[in-house]
Amino acid sequence: MIDILSAPTIADIKAAHQVIKPYAHCTPVLTSSIVNDRTEASVFFKCENLQKVGAFKFRGACNAVLTLPEQEAKKGVGTHSSGNHAQALALAAKIRGIKAYVVMPENAPKVKVAAVKNYGAEVTFCEASLEARESTLADVIMQTGATPVHPYNDARIIAGQGTSALELLEEHPDLNVIMPPVGGGGLLSGTALAAKSINPDIQIIGAEPEEADDAFRSFKSGKLEPVYSTKTIADGLRTSLGELPFGIIKKHVDDILTVSEEDIISAMRFIWERMNIIIEPSCAVPVAALFNNKERFKGHRVGIIITGGNVDLNNLPW
Amino acid sequence: MIDILSAPTIADIKAAHQVIKPYAHCTPVLTSSIVNDRTEASVFFKCENLQKVGAFKFRGACNAVLTLPEQEAKKGVGTHSSGNHAQALALAAKIRGIKAYVVMPENAPKVKVAAVKNYGAEVTFCEASLEARESTLADVIMQTGATPVHPYNDARIIAGQGTSALELLEEHPDLNVIMPPVGGGGLLSGTALAAKSINPDIQIIGAEPEEADDAFRSFKSGKLEPVYSTKTIADGLRTSLGELPFGIIKKHVDDILTVSEEDIISAMRFIWERMNIIIEPSCAVPVAALFNNKERFKGHRVGIIITGGNVDLNNLPW
Numbered sequence: 001m002i003d004i005l006s007a008p009t010i011a012d013i014k015a016a017h018q019v020i021k022p023y024a025h026c027t028p029v030l031t032s033s034i035v036n037d038r039t040e041a042s043v044f045f046k047c048e049n050l051q052k053v054g055a056f057k058f059r060g061a062c063n064a065v066l067t068l069p070e071q072e073a074k075k076g077v078g079t080h081s082s083g084n085h086a087q088a089l090a091l092a093a094k095i096r097g098i099k100a101y102v103v104m105p106e107n108a109p110k111v112k113v114a115a116v117k118n119y120g121a122e123v124t125f126c127e128a129s130l131e132a133r134e135s136t137l138a139d140v141i142m143q144t145g146a147t148p149v150h151p152y153n154d155a156r157i158i159a160g161q162g163t164s165a166l167e168l169l170e171e172h173p174d175l176n177v178i179m180p181p182v183g184g185g186g187l188l189s190g191t192a193l194a195a196k197s198i199n200p201d202i203q204i205i206g207a208e209p210e211e212a213d214d215a216f217r218s219f220k221s222g223k224l225e226p227v228y229s230t231k232t233i234a235d236g237l238r239t240s241l242g243e244l245p246f247g248i249i250k251k252h253v254d255d256i257l258t259v260s261e262e263d264i265i266s267a268m269r270f271i272w273e274r275m276n277i278i279i280e281p282s283c284a285v286p287v288a289a290l291f292n293n294k295e296r297f298k299g300h301r302v303g304i305i306i307t308g309g310n311v312d313l314n315n316l317p318w
Numbered sequence: 319m320i321d322i323l324s325a326p327t328i329a330d331i332k333a334a335h336q337v338i339k340p341y342a343h344c345t346p347v348l349t350s351s352i353v354n355d356r357t358e359a360s361v362f363f364k365c366e367n368l369q370k371v372g373a374f375k376f377r378g379a380c381n382a383v384l385t386l387p388e389q390e391a392k393k394g395v396g397t398h399s400s401g402n403h404a405q406a407l408a409l410a411a412k413i414r415g416i417k418a419y420v421v422m423p424e425n426a427p428k429v430k431v432a433a434v435k436n437y438g439a440e441v442t443f444c445e446a447s448l449e450a451r452e453s454t455l456a457d458v459i460m461q462t463g464a465t466p467v468h469p470y471n472d473a474r475i476i477a478g479q480g481t482s483a484l485e486l487l488e489e490h491p492d493l494n495v496i497m498p499p500v501g502g503g504g505l506l507s508g509t510a511l512a513a514k515s516i517n518p519d520i521q522i523i524g525a526e527p528e529e530a531d532d533a534f535r536s537f538k539s540g541k542l543e544p545v546y547s548t549k550t551i552a553d554g555l556r557t558s559l560g561e562l563p564f565g566i567i568k569k570h571v572d573d574i575l576t577v578s579e580e581d582i583i584s585a586m587r588f589i590w591e592r593m594n595i596i597i598e599p600s601c602a603v604p605v606a607a608l609f610n611n612k613e614r615f616k617g618h619r620v621g622i623i624i625t626g627g628n629v630d631l632n633n634l635p636w
Binding site for chain 1: 343346348349351367368370372587590591593594595596597626627628631632634636
């Protein structure tokens with residue numbers, strides 16, 4: 001049994017891959033000569049926006065739910081989230097045939113609430129504060145006996161998120177940089193564990209908005225620092241870095257780069273227009289970091305993880 | 319040597335595939351459980367919106383340009399187009415290292431003109447009428463000795479467009495329906511030739527906007543009928559069906575379905591939101607036909623060719 005509060009191993013990530021394979025898409029890796037010309041690098045986009053529920057989050061949630069012991073599983077799983085993790089957990093629970101209890105803030109976008117309900121989850125609304133979310137979830141857990149599944153501070157989740165890099169490196173073993181965005185740190189830590197186990201020389205670089213640079217500051221200072229502002233357009237990256245991911249990041253990540261809001265929007269639009277895929281602002285963050293640091297990446301073979309594509313088409317940032 | 323005014327054979331399509339393979343993407347085939355649930359069918363989307371220049375048109379143009387005899391090629395190639403064929407021909411000429419002369423109407427969107435110029439083509443502007451386009455192209459051909467490459471009334475183009483169905487059936491040999499949209503007819507005829515040669519029992523169904531239903535009327539009457547209106551939002555399908563494609567369509571296509579403008583827009587938005595890919599209105603046409611004819615496609619394994627993704631993000635239809 002995996003200890004959910006210790007770093008997973010490459011064996012855990014490979015086991016997670018076997019668990020989720022029948023349910024998750026092996027997402028395509030796209031290339032663009034326009035991006036390669038602009039960066040003078042060879043760039044490989046691992047398209048998790050084309051994953052089930054439209055985000056890499058399905059990998060971790062699917063692994064956590066499907067590996068839960070039967071005794072716990074039968075009482076269901078719970079989480080609080082207004083984002084992709086809620087949908088991911090709801091679909092994973094539906095696949096296992098168990099209940100998912102999702103606490104959502106009462107101001108959550110209707111389309112996200114509908115998506116979560118559509119996967120059969122039971123939604124409980126609460127006030128829009130972290131405190132209210134946590135205490136409401138605690139109540140739900142108490143009443144139902146469901147197992148809480150944290151979106152990133154959980155080894156099963158981190159192992160699941162690492163499977164994306166596993167697939168990317170199976171297809172392109174000669175990458176020398178992989179750059180995912182960093183929010184809570186589940187994807188960055190899982191990617192670092194997977195990639196460094198396969199090739200210790202590969203550089204793992206996190207990308208983060210300047211407006212929510214807690215991972216950057218924590219990485220530089222060596223101790224976990226809180227996020228001060230949550231104003232960034234990259235809604236998936238507004239969370240604070242988790243403790244478990246931070247331990248892994250300190251050990252295995254080479255650098256963290258930050259980018260401005262304008263650069264995020266402009267990179268997002270560039271990818272929509274030139275690659276014809278819908279990417280959410282969070283995954284435009286590493287694209288912007290790539291565009292802003294041309295000298296650093298010139299001549300390299302760079303993997304970018306496109307984390308998701310869930311955006312509101314009525315509210316585009318241009 | 320292929321006779322450009324006779325129907326290509328499956329051997330021509332396979333030869334075209336070998337010619338273009340080093341330059342064209344083997345585009346991914348995506349599936350969506352949400353689409354499958356809605357239609358009660360198994361639907362496979364061949365994503366030519368992720369092709370070079372963002373459209374299947376690159377396949378045909380690439381085959382035509384790369385198979386041109388050296389004597390002709392060195393004087394360049396020419397066409398009139400304000401759409402994807404212009405970009406496709408420009409990139410194919412750039413790959414071969416020859417000139418492309420493109421006649422564009424003076425009201426062509428700036429972004430399209432810029433894209434064509436970006437691939438190194440020489441652009442000549444003319445009035446926005448078919449007459450002016452044809453006579454201007456004739457002048458350019460006269461002056462330069464370039465070889466004109468028609469967007470669909472050309473066996474080399476049809477053979478190239480057929481390679482998309484070839485790849486789709488290599489990956490999913492058990493499809494029993496393939497449904498491309500129909501404008502000039504290059505894609506529909508190439509798809510029908512490729513698919514029926516591989517499996518004579520596969521149904522080939524064209525999809526067309528009601529607002530530009532010349533292929534539907536021609537198919538029903540058995541003689542080539544002109545397009546009366548070009549008001550459809552599906553800008554790639556405003557052209558009249560070509561003679562060469564029509565001969566092939568009469569022989570090998572099983573049916574043509576038409577859809578309304580509202581259904582096109584609603585299907586387009588559905589795919590953007592649920593599949594996170596950018597598709598242009600033209601390829602929402604077969605998606606709308608699929609949604610509108612549930613009983614007909616229920617239980618079938620349906621291939622849809624997503625023809626392209628070139629849209630103006632400042633001018634979306636919702």
